């Protein structure tokens with residue numbers, strides 16, 4: 001027991017889906033439990049921050065941390081686990097690239113509060129109360145953690161060894177990652193533990209994807225009768241398969257819906273949004289300005305389309321000082 | 327604003343080797359007075375300018391980015407400039423969503439013989455960006471609003 | 474100077490929910506506060522997004538009930554585009570929804586709220602978890618639970634693309650049809666689901682209702698609030714998870730409102746407090762009178778107990794029988810005992826299983842006509858479902874291109890937030906006296922809010938899950954007197 005490698009799971013600002021993905025190992029979880037000693041897993045086991053603090057530095061073999069970072073306390077926990085762990089894995093899109101909640105970086109605290117506590121149509125007329133960090137109530141003082149302006153990726157606050165991409169990562173990739181780490185055949189630091197090639201290579205529709213794709217039309221999925229047998233991109237739907245890292249086995253495409261890029265870009269790309277733009281521009285079969293504009297009218301939300309999961313990781317958007325990434 | 331007078335914008339210009347670069351050179355050789363604020367980056371074709379270069383330039387401190395290529399139908403690689411145009415349109419749309427002022431990113435077709443046009447474009451852009459002030463990523467220049 | 478007890482769920486060390494209890498100088502509770510300290514701003518960043526992306530974006534509010542947000546958003550899009558999905562598309566949506574409810578409620582029974590009851594609220598804490606439940610029920614059962622969950626989630630993956638953050642919802646329909654082959658396989662799972670549901674209900678009855686002490690706890694005043702209730706009902710006022718009108722009953726059980734989701738703003742308003750990030754919805758026509766119950770206070774409740782309180786009947790036979798028994802046993806309608814949520818939840822497990830079985834067995838489910846392409850110009854839409862934790866409302870506005878211009882969400886746990894805050898306060902008053910605070914007592918306080926299966930990921934876009942506690946007892950001068958940990 002004492003000799004088993006120690007593993008920790010932790011979440012920061014997360015939807016809980018990454019934790020569910022761990023539970024979705026189903027009976028596989030028994031294999032994991034047999035092979036390792038889970039020292040820390042708040043959602044399922046006793047919480048032991050103090051016990052973690054008491055562990056010698058680097059005594060946890062690997063910590064899986066999901067969720068983005070928005071509160072100081074999350075940053076502190078990430079730092080603590082960093083110190084105690086040999087390897088830290090950013091688990092899931094939020095931790096890897098900021099995730100969907102990272103789209104909040106288009107706003108800040110003031111604008112979020114303004115809507116939520118004052119302007120939303122259901123807020124009672126005349127409601128003026130906004131949460132504050134220290135509040136006097138008749139019985140004493142209550143404290144709330146501060147709400148920050150910015151959502152950050154895990155590697156913007158601590159050093160990260162590996163990334164497990166996906167929103168959420170698949171149980172299979174998780175099991176593979178645990179295996180790789182326990183066997184000790186370590187990939188180079190900074191590796192993303194999923195496919196190295198674009199998603200199209202593992203997509204069942206890849207054979208129907210033309211060698212040279214040129215689009216006269218971009219179509220929005222809710223206005224399109226989808227042919228489930230034919231490459232979605234070839235049908236004009238903005239499937240991000242060609243610019244997304246493989247590893248999920250094309251889950252969304254198997255659901256007859258285009259890939260939205262939750263696995264992030266492939267190795268050589270740093271900025272997912274910029275890559276998406278380059279790609280779409282290269283397959284649009286128009287040269288005249290008016291035609292281009294007409295076609296692009298069906299890409300009305302480039303940020304939400306190409307940075308759906310990675311705005312905090314973008315070159316821009318309050319991320320001028322990001323740490324280097326894989 | 328006081329600052330507007332003193333602020334020297336930094337503009338990165340990606341210029342195509344076959345046209346604008348020559349024009350820029352001519353403008354320089356002729357000692358035409360174009361703004362000292364611009365830094366030229368020569369590329370083999372406007373179609374080679376990846377959107378990541380543009381965003382990267384802003385990230386590294388540019389206050390404006392100028393992208394120049396050959397006129398339509400004149401591209402050395404025949405369609406590079408059309409590709410650049412498509413990218414520009416889409417990128418521009420995205421930058422506006424992120425709160426970028428329109429004048430910070432600009433595309434111009436400038437042939438080898440248009441040294442004067444190059445000078446004018448640079449001067450005009452410098453002036454516009456000067457008016458906008460230094461580029462800050464949307465909303466807040468410090469992470470977490472300084473917290 | 475009062476002393477202060479802080480129950481800090483340190484699984485949320487970052488502060489995803491904590492209870493602070495102030496004691497007066499006699500050691501009695503003067504007030505207990507439940508604070509939910511997180512917010513994520515989904516309503517803001519939905520603005521500017523393509524409306525058709527909302528079902529996938531909003532599912533990221535919560536990875537435990539993504540299907541609920543996905544479905545509420547999809548229905549809001551139907552309304553936004555004024556498009557009516559083909560009958561089969563609605564059936565597929567409701568079938569997937571039933572599968573999801575069955576699976577989610579069972580998760581609560583075995584992992585979250587159930588252990589308190591099945592193993593016992595004052596059992597050693599090491600046993601008060603899923604392992605304890607399985608030991609009590611038998612290891613074979615444990616395997617069955619895991620297998621059932623896997624099969625149900627397999628259906629959601631196959632039809633929905635992904636089980637966590639599905640992709641099937643589109644305005645006017647669903648993305649993927651049910652094939653004849655799927656129907657055969659799913660029917661087999663549904664048959665097992667029925668047995669599984671009966672087993673869950675039986676387990677609950679045997680262990681909980683068979684034990685007078687538990688029944689007494691359920692009925693005790695410390696866990697009781699006489700509030701209004703809200704939930705979805707069908708045209709015959711039967712409970713429905715997927716569709717219908719929102720019905721509200723008063724603390725005596727009489728209907729005071731019945732309205733389509735589109736009119737929610739006439740009936741619901743939100744109050745906020747400076748000490749928590751969550752908002753407190755209340756009945757607009759009754760008004761916000763503070764954290765009090767009774768007919769004069771606009772505080773209302775949602776979730777399983779509330780749903781049974783607002784409906785007149787259940788639409789499926791076995792659930793209908795259990796419905797009768799429930800009210801008979803608990804002394805008539807409406808039931809105000811917070812802990813009765815657990816029983817109501819197992820009755821809903823049975824309902825979900827029966828519903829799933831009925832829909833998957835219907836010949837029309839394999840009709841390939843699953844989409845109506847929208848043709849209207851989008852403008853405004855509201856969608857509602859019953860999430861496992863209560864009524865869930867998504868409200869969007871868009872421009873002509875279907876780009877969202879505003880979004881407002883009222884989510885399940887949020888409707889319950891005032892009542893949960895009251896429950897915690899009341900339970901604390903009931904169990905803490907003369908400054909005596911021990912582990913079992915704290916669990917009872919915690920049970921008060923676990924009964925709602927509160928999902929703070931939903932309420933504030935924070936986190937779900939079980940919350941072990943850290944209790945810090947501070948002396949009048951703020952010095953630390955004692956610290957108690959109550960682990961999960």
Ligand code: SF4
Nearest residue numbers: 015017092093094167
């Ligand atoms: S990556 Fe996806 S599943 Fe994981 S916490 Fe973030 S939103 Fe949830």
Ligand code: SF4
Nearest residue numbers: 200203231232239241
């Ligand atoms: S573009 Fe999409 S649908 Fe086409 S092959 Fe690639 S992943 Fe599959």
Ligand code: SF4
Nearest residue numbers: 248252259260261262
């Ligand atoms: S298909 Fe794309 S969006 Fe869907 S799970 Fe795979 S990588 Fe993520």
Ligand code: FES
Nearest residue numbers: 342371395402406
């Ligand atoms: S060669 Fe000048 S733009 Fe292509």
